Amino acid sequence: MIPDFLNDPSHWGHFLFWSAFKVMMAFAIIMPMVAYSVMLERRVSAAIQDRIGPNRVGPFGILQPMADGLKAILKEDFTPSHVRRIYFILAPAISMIPAFLTVAVIPFGSKLGNQNMVIANLNVGILYTFSIVSLGVYGIVLAGYASNSKYPFLGGIRASAQMISYEIAMGMAAVPVFMLVGDLNLGKVIAYQADGAWLVFKQPIAFVIFLVSAFAETNRLPFDMPESETELVSGYNTEYSSMKFALFFMGEYAAMISVSALMVTLFFGGWTLPFMGLNETATSLAGGILHILIFLIKIAFFMILFVWIRWMLPRFRYDQLMDLGWKRFLPLALANIIITAVILWIGHL
């Protein structure tokens, strides 16, 4: 019953079908993850504040995300009269899309059958990721501009400065990883870590800078300056309601998932585990699924970290944020690059 071209790599339909299939699968996995990250956020925050949290919808409240989604769709989609309408409609979509595009080059498993579990095996994978991540700022900046009122505007301005600053620190922190690996392909990064130790042990400073920058890039506390509800009402999304607001909300969580996936790939060995032969490419279907599960569990660990830190730390002041990015992280990341280069050079002598 299975058509021939599904097993024939030289057929044009083979590439088309499997790429489309993997895109659908990645989307179908990420969307529920976004929904349940919100759920996780609410339950963990409740636990930290000694509350119970949402537990009414379904057993243990596990159907809460459905109720949230339904509520977002059914609410009135109100457009204030003073907004710049085209950008106002475009901005939520622009903030959502980059988070999903990033996933295209991240290997989320070894092999399922004879298919590599990565949507696009690009030889400049990480540069693609950074270029897409850098587009994420437009959604927020345009939302601030389109809303045409003061608090969203301040949020947009803050976002543009903050995200550019931390993009630089983030990119510089990732450079030593690729100096060690010798390749920009994310699949090669995982192969390198499978052969030796995870890169978090070889480049701890790079990891710390990358992690903190990831918080700033996704606008999470302690760096949620663009939203900053105690100063700016709700920042860039103040004027938004209903599904448009929900898109910003989901975009934030999707960005957290994709940046977690990136950290897992760069520093924590991607889909590999250093025991029970899980470093090898899977030969069976069960092994392939196991690798995907390992990858998702590692992402879930980072999501818990993101949520946990949000409810543990107070917000930075804006000048502290800029100082940290430009005066601490950037020099530290540059020094890390030079030290790594010297060590590599000594190793080659």
Place this chain on the structure above:
Amino acid sequence: MEALLFYLFASLTLICGLLVVANPLTRNPVTSAMFLVLTIVSMAGLFVLLHAFFLAAVQVMVYAGAVIVLFLFVIMLLDIKSVEQKGFNPLSLFMGLLGLLAVGGMVIQSILRSNVGQGLKPQLEGATKELGVELFTHYVLAFEIMGVLLLVGMMGVILLSKKDLK
């Protein structure tokens, strides 16, 4: 297929480029900046068709991701309306023509000197290592001059923004 994509990206580049400077519907500078983003992204598409993946990624990262965000930042902070109302200025026309001649001459020169239709030199395709080697051997002078230019620009900005702290 590749020809189709080429015409798609090339026409997108040209149309969006035109809309940056001569948008018939609006003179809003933010709209111009957003069309510039589209121009740059379509140009990155052209680079991909030339198998210059590195160049495409860096193009999007540096220009679309950082430079134009700074444009937006400045446009949103400055009061653009006062600039819009200024009338025709013969000096700016002259400077514009001068710039057009210089850049146009450079573009025509480089088109005449290259083998059009041959694609990129193989060593400039895709991989970053070959690109790095070329930059630090064959093109090292241009590379260093560009570095000095960027440094001067950066120092200028620092000097200007620190002018009241004598």
